[in-house]
Amino acid sequence: MSFQKPQVKPTNIEFSCTEIGGLWGIYFQEGMAVCFLTYLLHHLQDGQIVPLAEEALKISQERIEKIKQFFLAENFPIPAGFSEGDVNLAAPPLLHDTFTLSFIYMMNRLGMINYAFTASNNARLDVLDFFNECMHTSTEMFGKAVRMMLEKGIYDRPPKMNYPNKIEYVQKVSFLDGIIGMKRPLNALELSEIFFNIERNYFSVILMLGFAQVMEDKTLKNVILRGKKISEQQIELFNSLLMDEELLGTVPVSMEVTASTVSPFSDKLIMSMINVLNSVDILLISRALSVTMRADLTAHYTKIITDVMVYAKDTYDIMVERKWLEQPPLTTDRNQLMKS
Numbered sequence: 651m652s653f654q655k656p657q658v659k660p661t662n663i664e665f666s667c668t669e670i671g672g673l674w675g676i677y678f679q680e681g682m683a684v685c686f687l688t689y690l691l692h693h694l695q696d697g698q699i700v701p702l703a704e705e706a707l708k709i710s711q712e713r714i715e716k717i718k719q720f721f722l723a724e725n726f727p728i729p730a731g732f733s734e735g736d737v738n739l740a741a742p743p744l745l746h747d748t749f750t751l752s753f754i755y756m757m758n759r760l761g762m763i764n765y766a767f768t769a770s771n772n773a774r775l776d777v778l779d780f781f782n783e784c785m786h787t788s789t790e791m792f793g794k795a796v797r798m799m800l801e802k803g804i805y806d807r808p809p810k811m812n813y814p815n816k817i818e819y820v821q822k823v824s825f826l827d828g829i830i831g832m833k834r835p836l837n838a839l840e841l842s843e844i845f846f847n848i849e850r851n852y853f854s855v856i857l858m859l860g861f862a863q864v865m866e867d868k869t870l871k872n873v874i875l876r877g878k879k880i881s882e883q884q885i886e887l888f889n890s891l892l893m894d895e896e897l898l899g900t901v902p903v904s905m906e907v908t909a910s911t912v913s914p915f916s917d918k919l920i921m922s923m924i925n926v927l928n929s930v931d932i933l934l935i936s937r938a939l940s941v942t943m944r945a946d947l948t949a950h951y952t953k954i955i956t957d958v959m960v961y962a963k964d965t966y967d968i969m970v971e972r973k974w975l976e977q978p979p980l981t982t983d984r985n986q987l988m989k990s
Contacts, residue, residue, distance in 0.1 A: 665724060668771040670979050672781065674729060676768065677717045678976070681731040682923055683710040683757055689914050690750040693743040698802075699751050702794055706754045709787050716780060729976055732919060741914035744860050748804055749906040755795035756853050760930055761788035808845045809897055811838060833946065836895055840947060843938035848888045850934065851881040854927050856906050861920050864913035870921065873965060877924055880961055884954060891947075918974040921965060925975075928962035 665673075687707040694700050714731075721728050765788060769781035799805035836844070858878035865871040913920075932955060939951040969975040 663774055665720075665726070665777075666773060667981075669774050669777045670726075672768040672772060673717050673720055673777065674978060676764075676784075677714060677729055678731055678922070679764075679926065680710045680713045680717075682919065682926065684714065685732050685737045685915065685919055686753060686923075687750075689737050689739060689741075690745065690753065692739045694747055694750055696747040696750075698798065699747060702754060702791075702798060703750050705794075706757070706791055709791065713784060720777065720780075731976075732922075736916040736919040738912070738914050741864075741912040742910040743908050744864060744910045744912075744914055745856075746906045746908060748802070749856065751795060751799055751802070751804070752853060752856075752906065754791060755799060756850070758788045758792040758795060761785075762792060763934075806849065809841055809892070811841065833894075833944065836891075836897075837943065839941045840938075840944065841897070843941060844888045844891060847934065847938060848885055850930070851884045851888075854878075854881040854931075855885070857923065857927070860907045861915075861924075863907065864911055865917070865920065866913070867917060870917060870968070873968065874920075874924065877927070877961060877965070880957060887950060887954075891950075918969075918972075921969055921974060924965055925962070925969060928958060928965060931958045932962065 684707065687703060687710065691700070691703045691707060694703055718728055720726075762785060765781050765785040769778060769785060772778045772781060796805060855878055858874050858881065862871055862874045862878065865874060915923075935951050935954050935958070939948060939955070942948055942951065966975065
């Protein structure tokens with residue numbers, strides 16, 4: 651048996667697991683973004699938002715092409731991902747124009763977090779440069795989205811708080827209490843996490859409402875409505891915490907779902923987006939848990955993570971059953987090789 655001699659390269663630094671995992675995951679996320687932005691842009695009428703949506707779409711398309719180049723250069727299988735078949739441009743508008751702006755804002759806010767984490771795990775410099783560029787463009791797009799949302803009066807700023815008069819140190823263990831007896835006021839980190847968890851869950855509720863409205867499959871519709879309920883429960887909980895602190899609650903965003911009942915997306919794309927939302931929820935609630943110093947908040951976050959993980963497992967099982975979940979690259983099964 652003869653083997654073809656591999657191509658000689660100036661250097662041959664192969665991908666490690668971190669580069670493979672990072673590029674593979676981002677390929678799917680940007681593929682979903684392209685599908686959503688293509689549809690949203692197709693129906694977009696607000697001339698102020700159109701250029702920003704076009705720029706966001708172009709950035710996602712360029713990222714996908716760059717990742718393809720990385721994979722081709724390494725003879726690495728390109729994931730199937732998503733295609734034009736996952737979007738129905740003939741479907742009527744499901745979401746009002748302002749949602750496109752909300753989508754760009756949220757996509758890039760989460761992108762900054764994700765790209766920073768992914769970049770910090772990479773050792774191959776060309777891949778590191780790519781993720782650094784992704785962080786840069788996501789930060790720019792986030793700023794543009796915030797600026798436009800402020801101009802349109804649809805950006806809900808995080809709560810203000812009075813500046814401290816002096817530096818203080820924790821004097822007693824009760825600083826960590828909160829389940830029984832008097833609770834100390836929220837600190838800046840805790841308040842910030844509560845606000846952004848409310849904001850993110852409102853975004854999820856809007857998406858889930860739209861998905862449930864157009865979903866014909868009864869099983870999937872029930873799963874989507876269950877996810878919507880989980881997000882609504884988080885909003886109710888976090889708003890009640892703010893009300894208890896005399897900070898008022900964060901008001902709901904304006905209704906951004908139309909009356910359309912025609913699905914613009916494939917069932918696979920919809921469930922994949924829910925899968926991503928579950929992952930993001932677990933990640934960011936874990937982040938909130940890691941910085942909280944009040945026992946009652948710790949208890950709330952722990953329960954939320956448990957509830958979301960149970961829900962995520964159920965959506966995962968459905969995607970596996972329907973052969974919608976593409977398998978991440980696996981390490982070599984040495985035991986199986988030795989048996990053959």
